Amino acid sequence: MTRLEGEGGGDDMAIDGAEPAKPQLCNVPEGFDPNYLKLYYGKLFPYAEIFKWMSYGNDGKHPGCDHTYFGRREFSFTLENDIYLRFQSFSSSSELESSIKEKCPFKIDIGPVYTVDPAKRHAYAKAGDNVFSPVERELIFDIDMTDYDDIRYCCSGADVCLDCWPLMTIAIKVIDTSLRDDFGFNHILWAFSGRRGVHCWVCDLRARRLTNEQRGAIAEYFRVYKGNENNHKKVSLGQVLHPFLVRSYNEVLETFFEERLLPGQKLLETEERFENVLQMIPDESFASDLRGRWQDHRRSSNVKEDINIVRWQQLKHLSKSGKHKAQGLRRCVEEIVFSFTYPRIDMEVSKHMNHLLKAPFCVHPKTGRVCVPIDPDHCEEFDPTAVPTLSSLLRELNMGGPVADHENGWEGTSLSKSIRFFRSSFLQPLLKSCKEEIEASYNTELQQSKNSLSW
Amino acid sequence: MEVVPTHRKAAVPDATPALPLYRSAPQLEVRLEDFELFAIDRLRVLKGISDALSRGKRPDEMENLVSGLWKANMRHQDSSRVVEKDVISHFVLRLVYCRTEDLRKWFLSMETTLFRYRFRLLSASAQRVIMGELDLPYNSVISAEFENVKDKLNQVARSSVSAGPSLHTAETLFFKVPFEEVPELVAGRKVFIHKGFAYVAMHQVVSVVVTQFRSLLSKALVLTNRKWTSSIREQEQDRLTPIVEALSSSYIGPDYSQPEQFSEMSLREIDKVAASSFPLCMRHLFEKLREDHHLKHGGRMQLGLFLKGAGLKLDDALAFWKAELSRKVGAERFDKEYAYSIRHNYGKEGKRTDYTPYSCQKIILSTPGVGDHHGCPYRYFSDENLRAALGKMGVGSQIMEDVMDKVRNRHYQLACTLTFESIHGSSCDAGINHPNQYFKDSQKILQAKVIHSCSTQGIKCTIQADQRA
Ligand SMILES: [Zn+2]
Numbered sequence: 001m002t003r004l005e006g007e008g009g010g011d012d013m014a015i016d017g018a019e020p021a022k023p024q025l026c027n028v029p030e031g032f033d034p035n036y037l038k039l040y041y042g043k044l045f046p047y048a049e050i051f052k053w054m055s056y057g058n059d060g061k062h063p064g065c066d067h068t069y070f071g072r073r074e075f076s077f078t079l080e081n082d083i084y085l086r087f088q089s090f091s092s093s094s095e096l097e098s099s100i101k102e103k104c105p106f107k108i109d110i111g112p113v114y115t116v117d118p119a120k121r122h123a124y125a126k127a128g129d130n131v132f133s134p135v136e137r138e139l140i141f142d143i144d145m146t147d148y149d150d151i152r153y154c155c156s157g158a159d160v161c162l163d164c165w166p167l168m169t170i171a172i173k174v175i176d177t178s179l180r181d182d183f184g185f186n187h188i189l190w191a192f193s194g195r196r197g198v199h200c201w202v203c204d205l206r207a208r209r210l211t212n213e214q215r216g217a218i219a220e221y222f223r224v225y226k227g228n229e230n231n232h233k234k235v236s237l238g239q240v241l242h243p244f245l246v247r248s249y250n251e252v253l254e255t256f257f258e259e260r261l262l263p264g265q266k267l268l269e270t271e272e273r274f275e276n277v278l279q280m281i282p283d284e285s286f287a288s289d290l291r292g293r294w295q296d297h298r299r300s301s302n303v304k305e306d307i308n309i310v311r312w313q314q315l316k317h318l319s320k321s322g323k324h325k326a327q328g329l330r331r332c333v334e335e336i337v338f339s340f341t342y343p344r345i346d347m348e349v350s351k352h353m354n355h356l357l358k359a360p361f362c363v364h365p366k367t368g369r370v371c372v373p374i375d376p377d378h379c380e381e382f383d384p385t386a387v388p389t390l391s392s393l394l395r396e397l398n399m400g401g402p403v404a405d406h407e408n409g410w411e412g413t414s415l416s417k418s419i420r421f422f423r424s425s426f427l428q429p430l431l432k433s434c435k436e437e438i439e440a441s442y443n444t445e446l447q448q449s450k451n452s453l454s455w
Numbered sequence: 456m457e458v459v460p461t462h463r464k465a466a467v468p469d470a471t472p473a474l475p476l477y478r479s480a481p482q483l484e485v486r487l488e489d490f491e492l493f494a495i496d497r498l499r500v501l502k503g504i505s506d507a508l509s510r511g512k513r514p515d516e517m518e519n520l521v522s523g524l525w526k527a528n529m530r531h532q533d534s535s536r537v538v539e540k541d542v543i544s545h546f547v548l549r550l551v552y553c554r555t556e557d558l559r560k561w562f563l564s565m566e567t568t569l570f571r572y573r574f575r576l577l578s579a580s581a582q583r584v585i586m587g588e589l590d591l592p593y594n595s596v597i598s599a600e601f602e603n604v605k606d607k608l609n610q611v612a613r614s615s616v617s618a619g620p621s622l623h624t625a626e627t628l629f630f631k632v633p634f635e636e637v638p639e640l641v642a643g644r645k646v647f648i649h650k651g652f653a654y655v656a657m658h659q660v661v662s663v664v665v666t667q668f669r670s671l672l673s674k675a676l677v678l679t680n681r682k683w684t685s686s687i688r689e690q691e692q693d694r695l696t697p698i699v700e701a702l703s704s705s706y707i708g709p710d711y712s713q714p715e716q717f718s719e720m721s722l723r724e725i726d727k728v729a730a731s732s733f734p735l736c737m738r739h740l741f742e743k744l745r746e747d748h749h750l751k752h753g754g755r756m757q758l759g760l761f762l763k764g765a766g767l768k769l770d771d772a773l774a775f776w777k778a779e780l781s782r783k784v785g786a787e788r789f790d791k792e793y794a795y796s797i798r799h800n801y802g803k804e805g806k807r808t809d810y811t812p813y814s815c816q817k818i819i820l821s822t823p824g825v826g827d828h829h830g831c832p833y834r835y836f837s838d839e840n841l842r843a844a845l846g847k848m849g850v851g852s853q854i855m856e857d858v859m860d861k862v863r864n865r866h867y868q869l870a871c872t873l874t875f876e877s878i879h880g881s882s883c884d885a886g887i888n889h890p891n892q893y894f895k896d897s898q899k900i901l902q903a904k905v906i907h908s909c910s911t912q913g914i915k916c917t918i919q920a921d922q923r924a
Contacts, residue, residue, distance in 0.1 A: 082791060082792075146826075147824070147825045147826070148825075149825075149826075150825070181649070181650070182648040182649060182650075183634060183648065183651055184649075184650040184651025184652070185651075206635070206651070210635065211635075213638050214635050214638050214641075216638070216642065217634075217638035217639065217641040217642040218641065220641070220642035220643070221641050221642060221644055221648075223822075225824070225825070238614055238615075239613070239614070240610060240613040240614040241610070241614055242610070242611060242614045242615075242644040243607045243610050243611060243647055244644065244648070245644075246610065344824070344825060346824075347822065347824060348752075
């Protein structure tokens with residue numbers, strides 16, 4: 001994943017975890033091809049929807065609309081040869097469309113809205129005062145599967161499968177619920193990052209106007225994982241859990257751990273794996289008691305039951321039994337669950353207004369998959385391996401007969417479900433709120449100017 | 456504020472609160488000597504706070520320390536002029552510290568900390584007065600609503616260590632505050648948050664007040680800076696300007712942004728020097744880089760700037776990083792993606808400002824995540840890993856226990872200082888405050904030893920020559 005920061009916060013680059021691509025034989029027919037991409041941008045990419053979204057109602061006729069708004073948004077393009085164009089800006093939907101069609105970017109990133117048109121920032125800088133700074137930016141989250149490599153045994157690095165994807169489902173559920181119930185946000189877009197993770201865009205006006213400090217505070221609120229490469233105990237919970245963590249545990253983590261990850265990742269199956277769990281237990285006698293039971297294969301003669309689940313039940317049962325009823329053992333069960341399930345967000349991405357994030361509906365250049373929105377209410381149904389790819393879409397286009405029948409090229413393709421969801425579940429309610437906000441703030445201003453006249 | 460050269464004319468503003476918010480410069484006449492003396496006294500307080508923060512002192516320790524520092528430095532023999540001294544010294548230091556981003560950041564952080572602990576020491580009624588002055592018209596949570604959230608509030612109170620053991624939610628007054636106004640409390644999960652509102656207990660109001668204070672001061676500093684550059688510096692060039700400029704350099708200590716003139720680190724000796732003179736945080740990064748041919752962003756910044764400060768020239772830095780990173784990503788990608796940020800650190804790209812090597816305080820406060828190796832090892836290593844690392848550096852088992860003891864008490868810089876002393880067999884009275892200081896002091900000691908052994912054995916002269924090459 002390429003990550004870049006704006007000039008404001010130090011424009012050093014950080015390219016992490018981008019290992020050289022492995023040849024993926026199964027993907028040969030699915031391959032990514034710049035010519036396919038041209039067709040995708042020509043017929044399928046939802047320009048109008050992206051423009052509507054990024055305008056936040058300011059493209060309307062209401063006198064309170066700010067017509068410079070969309071033009072102050074930074075877009076950046078990564079072209080075919082890793083040529084990187086930052087600070088692109090567009091004054092209209094058609095300008096955006098023709099530029100994307102012409103340049104055919106492998107990746108489109110979206111940055112903040114600045115005080116002035118980012119393409120003309122140098123002209124403003126010459127004029128004197130340092131007026132070029134970000135003023136609005138969605139609160140964003142980036143969750144990447146590579147950050148979970150120490151707790152998944154099915155695959156590593158850039159690969160994902162249906163055994164580890166539940167980790168992303170958990171992240172969506174935990175963070176989405178908190179953003180809505182705790183922080184009171186309503187307009188939240190989740191999107192597949194195209195390969196091995198998810199992105200989250202919180203688009204409420206309140207979210208867009210958060211300062212870096214406030215963004216950092218929210219990111220910290222979500223952070224439980226305090227370990228790093230040099231500390232085994234990855235999660236450290238206090239004596240009493242915060243209500244947010246209690247809810248996350250009761251509603252999401254525990255169930256997903258026991259039903260999906262424990263059997264899916266076979267967390268307690270081999271000695272090597274159960275040692276990783278035993279390491280998290282502070283009470284040595286308790287740990288060695290379990291180790292004894294688990295090393296003794298004869299006892300687990302019941303072949304029908306999953307060995308991982310049997311062992312987990314033993315651990316839970318023993319932690320409550322009189323023998324080991326030490327303080328902190330109960331917490332230790334929770335800490336294990338948290339370690340293997342709790343979301344790990346990339347803090348730096350969320351903390352700074354000027355961090356860029358890949359636009360939804362981009363096509364991932366390695367997998368050819370479209371970064372489609374994910375419905376948080378049904379995120380357990382999302383299958384990253386079944387997401388439309390560039391070539392599957394083009395095949396559909398070819399089979400679909402005369403495209404001219406439809407107003408939009410994507411009608412009739414498997415992308416239409418995603419775009420319809422984007423429109424009805426995200427865009428429409430968002431624009432309704434934007435309209436109300438624009439009217440309300442216009443009326444307040446009007447009122448204030450009246451007052452000052454009569455003063 | 457007006458500065459008068461000779462006789463003093465005390466004019467204490469009436470009804471000044473015990474803790475001023477410094478919202479406007481006082482209409483006072485100040486003697487030139489007081490101008491400087493008051494400022495120096497206040498600087499002693501701020502410097503003391505800065506040192507304590509970098510040693511990771513706990514809030515209760517900080518409270519005592521701040522109160523002690525204040526009493527020791529900010530008294531005035533004329534008790535009616537104590538407030539005056541407080542206000543004047545603050546405004547003088549505003550001038551001193553408004554002039555660059557880094558200075559402003561430091562001053563803002565220290566003044567805010569000072570304010571926080573002074574506020575905590577006030578009586579409840581005095582605190583309410585200040586809340587009023589800051590326009591914090593918070594509604595207290597009404598009892599019907601309180602019943603609904605009571606359990607959650609209790610849960611938060613018990614989950615939050617700093618809330619203290621004897622907190623009874625039922626007797627505490629709670630305020631409903633937009634979460635944006637209490638970022639610190641949100642970050643620490645120290646409040647219950649529901650639908651965008653944080654439920655803030657009276658004793659937590661400190662955080663709200665401090666946030667307000669900080670934002671007022673932050674804005675004021677930018678304004679002061681503008682005034683300073685546009686008029687004051689010019690107008691006062693014979694009188695205040697020299698004092699202001701002298702004050703700013705007197706107390707912060709070196710920041711190691713420019714490598715020492717005499718020291719130059721060559722690629723040839725880098726491994727040897729790393730083993731002998733790098734503090735653990737840098738040794739660890741250095742070894743990981745050699746091992747994995749990869750470091751995540753935070754690690755590259757922490758190590759890269761340190762090497763710059765230690766005298767590694769840009770060309771050598773590029774060669775050094777390329778030799779490692781390109782083994783993982785290829786030379787072409789290195790040139791395209793990493794070389795930029797290295798040149799950037801040396802001020803050759805982007806804003807062309809030289810980036811300053813990280814101080815201990817910055818490193819201690821950083822938050823390494825998965826796959827990260829930066830941060831302060833004394834803070835982030837597990838007990839076991841830290842012992843292993845110290846052993847490898849040659850710390851004996853006796854000293855090891857002392858180091859671990861400091862770590863347990865979160866005195867990470869003292870732990871590092873002990874390590875330094877143990878390895879070098881020589882004391883370090885000033886304490887370690889900066890990895891580049893560690894490096895410099897270490898080199899000094901080692902070179903002295905080399906010179907010594909040269910004169911006795913006559914064979915190690917080449918080593919010394921090497922180190923100067
Ligand atoms: Zn997998």
